[in-house]
Amino acid sequence: MRHADRVVLVTGGSGGIGAAIVERYVAEGASVGIVDFNGDAGERLAAEWRAKGHRVHFAAADVADYTNCEQAQREIESALGPVDILINNAGISPKHDGKPAPIHRMDPAEWQRVVGVNLTGAFNFSRLLTGGMIARRYGRIVSMSSVAGKAYLGDIVACHYSATKAALIGFTRHLAGELGPHGITVNAMAPGRIATPLVRTVSDAANNAVVDVTPLRRLGEPSEVADLCCYLTSPDAAFVTGQVVDVAGGWLMT
Numbered sequence: 125m126r127h128a129d130r131v132v133l134v135t136g137g138s139g140g141i142g143a144a145i146v147e148r149y150v151a152e153g154a155s156v157g158i159v160d161f162n163g164d165a166g167e168r169l170a171a172e173w174r175a176k177g178h179r180v181h182f183a184a185a186d187v188a189d190y191t192n193c194e195q196a197q198r199e200i201e202s203a204l205g206p207v208d209i210l211i212n213n214a215g216i217s218p219k220h221d222g223k224p225a226p227i228h229r230m231d232p233a234e235w236q237r238v239v240g241v242n243l244t245g246a247f248n249f250s251r252l253l254t255g256g257m258i259a260r261r262y263g264r265i266v267s268m269s270s271v272a273g274k275a276y277l278g279d280i281v282a283c284h285y286s287a288t289k290a291a292l293i294g295f296t297r298h299l300a301g302e303l304g305p306h307g308i309t310v311n312a313m314a315p316g317r318i319a320t321p322l323v324r325t326v327s328d329a330a331n332n333a334v335v336d337v338t339p340l341r342r343l344g345e346p347s348e349v350a351d352l353c354c355y356l357t358s359p360d361a362a363f364v365t366g367q368v369v370d371v372a373g374g375w376l377m378t
């Protein structure tokens with residue numbers, strides 16, 4: 125119960141890796157606020173946890189929209205109390221017939237949307253929650269980068285995805301420097317291929333090709349990313365900040 129009495133906000137917590145992160149924090153005694161675009165799944169998940177006696181609250185928001193985020197923050201903090209731990213997990217990786225758009229055919233609106241969700245979303249909640257963390261002299265922030273932020277992933281992702289995941293690394297290092305003196309740690313995780321709906325947006329052949337060159341010879345599980353996330357925000361990692369940790373089965377070793 126390393127997170128007993130902590131309040132955690134997980135963006136993109138309705139499904140995939142985010143839902144596994146919610147499950148892990150609930151198991152460790154935290155109260156969890158789920159923020160997601162997908163209202164039905166989020167409400168259902170929060171209701172399931174509440175039925176088992178846990179403090180979980182869902183707020184619908186598009187993380188790319190600052191006003192939406194502000195509303196979600198107010199809702200979650202009035203239900204659960206001030207947020208101690210922020211997990212910037214929401215992210216998208218658009219494909220067309222299972223393939224990422226090459227730059228010369230990318231719709232500028234798609235570029236803007238990916239920047240909005242993957243990068244501005246992390247800014248929005250960090251902007252909203254760090255004032256309270258500074259005042260309380262405690263905070264933990266983990267953002268979801270990707271090995272795509274550090275290496276070329278060919279036909280698996282497009283340039284907007286790689287660019288935003290790389291930007292999150294700079295964002296993480298900057299915030300770690302800025303917020304460290306206030307008792308706040310800021311880290312990023314760089315997952316490889318993790319078995320969620322997002323990886324099924326490309327062909328099995330593309331995913332199998334990754335497995336073939338992954339030393340552990342399999343896709344990762346969402347729970348394995350959640351384990352790392354919980355560690356990075358636990359007292360065991362109190363002196364770890366500004367780091368980008370791969371959870372990729374040895375793929376690329378970036």
Ligand SMILES: NC(=O)c1ccc[n+]([C@@H]2O[C@H](COP(=O)([O-])OP(=O)(O)OC[C@H]3O[C@@H](n4cnc5c(N)ncnc54)[C@H](O)[C@@H]3O)[C@@H](O)[C@H]2O)c1
Pocket residue numbers: 135136137138139140141142159160161162185186187188213214215216217241268269270271314315316317318319320321322323
């Ligand atoms: N699955 C992988 O292999 C992998 C690898 C590296 C990094 N990641 C990153 O991990 C994170 C989670 O990925 P996943 O595989 O669980 O994806 P997923 O598509 O399974 O889940 C993403 C969740 O984010 C929510 N979401 C999407 N856009 C949103 C928005 N604008 N506002 C609020 N919520 C929104 C979705 O509704 C969904 O619940 C993403 O940032 C992704 O880029 C995933």
